[in-house]
Amino acid sequence: MIRGRQGVGPAVFAAQKWAWMIRELMISASSYWCRLALLLLLLSAAAQESPRLPFGAWKRASEGPVISPRGSGWESAGTFNPAVVVRGNKIVMLYRAQNKQGTSRLGYAESLDGVHFERRPDPVFAPSADYERDGGVEDPRLVEFDGTYFLTYTGYNKKDAQLCLATSRDLIHWDRKGVILPAYKGNWNVKWTKSGAIVPAKLNGKYWMYFLGTTADNKDQMGLASSMDLIKWKEETKLPVLPVREGMFDSRVAEPGPSPLVTPTGIVLIYNGADDKLVYRTGVAIFDPKDPRKLVWRSAEPIFAPENEWEKVGQVPNVVFVEGMVKWGGRDLFYYGGADANVGVAEAQTRH
Numbered sequence: 001m002i003r004g005r006q007g008v009g010p011a012v013f014a015a016q017k018w019a020w021m022i023r024e025l026m027i028s029a030s031s032y033w034c035r036l037a038l039l040l041l042l043l044s045a046a047a048q049e050s051p052r053l054p055f056g057a058w059k060r061a062s063e064g065p066v067i068s069p070r071g072s073g074w075e076s077a078g079t080f081n082p083a084v085v086v087r088g089n090k091i092v093m094l095y096r097a098q099n100k101q102g103t104s105r106l107g108y109a110e111s112l113d114g115v116h117f118e119r120r121p122d123p124v125f126a127p128s129a130d131y132e133r134d135g136g137v138e139d140p141r142l143v144e145f146d147g148t149y150f151l152t153y154t155g156y157n158k159k160d161a162q163l164c165l166a167t168s169r170d171l172i173h174w175d176r177k178g179v180i181l182p183a184y185k186g187n188w189n190v191k192w193t194k195s196g197a198i199v200p201a202k203l204n205g206k207y208w209m210y211f212l213g214t215t216a217d218n219k220d221q222m223g224l225a226s227s228m229d230l231i232k233w234k235e236e237t238k239l240p241v242l243p244v245r246e247g248m249f250d251s252r253v254a255e256p257g258p259s260p261l262v263t264p265t266g267i268v269l270i271y272n273g274a275d276d277k278l279v280y281r282t283g284v285a286i287f288d289p290k291d292p293r294k295l296v297w298r299s300a301e302p303i304f305a306p307e308n309e310w311e312k313v314g315q316v317p318n319v320v321f322v323e324g325m326v327k328w329g330g331r332d333l334f335y336y337g338g339a340d341a342n343v344g345v346a347e348a349q350t351r352h
Contacts, residue, residue, distance in 0.1 A: 051286060051297050053284060054268055054332075055351060056349040056350075057348060059346060061346060062115050064308075064344075065343055066116070066117055066335075067093070067095055067107075067109060067342065067343035073099060074097055074105050075098070075099070075123075076099055077099055077102070078097070078314070078315050079095055079097050079342060079343055080095065080321070080340050080341055080343060081138070081321055082140075082323055082335045082336075083141050083151070083323055084142070084258075090112060091111045091328065092108070093108070093109045093110070093343075094124070094140045096337070098315075104137055105126045105127070105137060106137055107123050114326075114328050114329075114347075124171070124173075125140075130157065131157055134157055134158045135157050135158045137153050139194065139195060141153070142324075143198045143259040145200075145230065149167065149168045150166075150198060151166045151167070151168065151174065152195075154195070155179065160184075160192065161192040161193070162182055163179065163194055163195070163212075164176070165177040165178070180225075180232070181193040181233060186213050186223070188215055188221075188223070188238065189215065189223055191214035191215070191216075191218070192212075193211060194255070195256050196225075197211070197257065197259050197269065198230070199259070200259050203292060206227065207226065207227045208226050208227075209233060210224055210241070210242075212255045213240070221242065222242035222254050223237060224237055224293055240254075241293055241295060242285050242295060242298070248273075248275070248300075249283065249302045250274065250283055251276050252274045254271055255272045255273075257323055258325040263289075266288065266289055267286065267292055268285075269286070269287065270282060270322055270334070271283050271284070273302065277318075278318070280321055282322050282336075283298065284299045284303060286298070304322070306320050306338070306339070308338070311338040314339025314340050314342070315341050316339055316340040318339070319337065320337070321337040323336065330350055331349055332348050332349075333346070334346045
């Protein structure tokens with residue numbers, strides 16, 4: 001359990017804070033109506049600290065992995081960090097697959113129920129450009145606009161990691177668009193760039209994308225970029241929009257997960273947080289839909305964490321890393337990498 005002030009968790013501390021404020025103001029209020037008005041005001045403010053999320057509590061839809069390494073070739077060392085979309089009557093997954101030399105490619109799998117997947121024998125996206133050579137293509141995110149799929153991924157050449165883009169009409173044949181946010185050239189992200197989660201709707205006349213950048217002190221934090229055409233992107237802020245938080249589950253890394261949900265009350269972004277021991281857990285952040293730069297709310301504690309052995313033991317221990325999310329049969333399915341070795345799936349009831 002991540003602890004907050006005076007040995008209590010952040011959620012407990014928040015509740016204690018509001019209880020204390022209500023008690024003190026009620027004592028000082030001079031009349032019944034004044035006390036009632038203060039009580040309603042404070043209860044309203046307290047409620048804003050814990051918004052109703054568009055999905056319920058998470059649980060594992062499968063206790064074991066749904067995709068695991070196989071064979072001796074391109075997916076023999078690890079299969080993890082998946083992106084997913086619904087296409088027709090199937091869930092299509094692109095997952096990162098690694099061989100024993102450490103080179104990553106993207107595999108393709110389909111499912112009719114969200115748990116059992118059929119895989120293609122060969123990768124559908126493999127490193128070919130100079131910015132991908134030897135290291136490979138890593139950690140996909142997917143979003144669809146007007147029948148075209150936009151794939152953001154990390155191009156890694158064993159020296160630099162940079163946020164890249166490709167497009168497709170069928171999720172199998174891809175057209176590279178190149179590096180969209182180069183490393184070492186950001187406003188505050190002066191090292192690598194990765195992990196582009198594109199907002200699936202145009203807001204204020206622009207497309208928006210949350211991404212990961214690394215600061216000079218080696219903290220991985222979240223930034224925001226915008227585009228008029230989904231191809232050319234530019235940074236929107238001089239500072240991270242979701243910084244790391246000292247002493248909490250996201251003290252070292254705050255990294256975007258899948259494409260966010262756009263709701264009337266906010267842009268709901270699932271993100272991957274890591275603490276100083278690099279244990280990865282899942283958090284939620286909400287941004288203002290009228291201004292995607294503005295953080296409205298953020299979870300004080302993780303909503304999902306490594307529990308099973310295969311999530312704790314692997315190429316990188318103690319990791320659940322969510323990159324895929326779809327609505328399926330009245331529920332939300334969340335796909336994640338476990339310990340950089342396998343793919344797992346969690347589920348939650350969709351709230352209306």
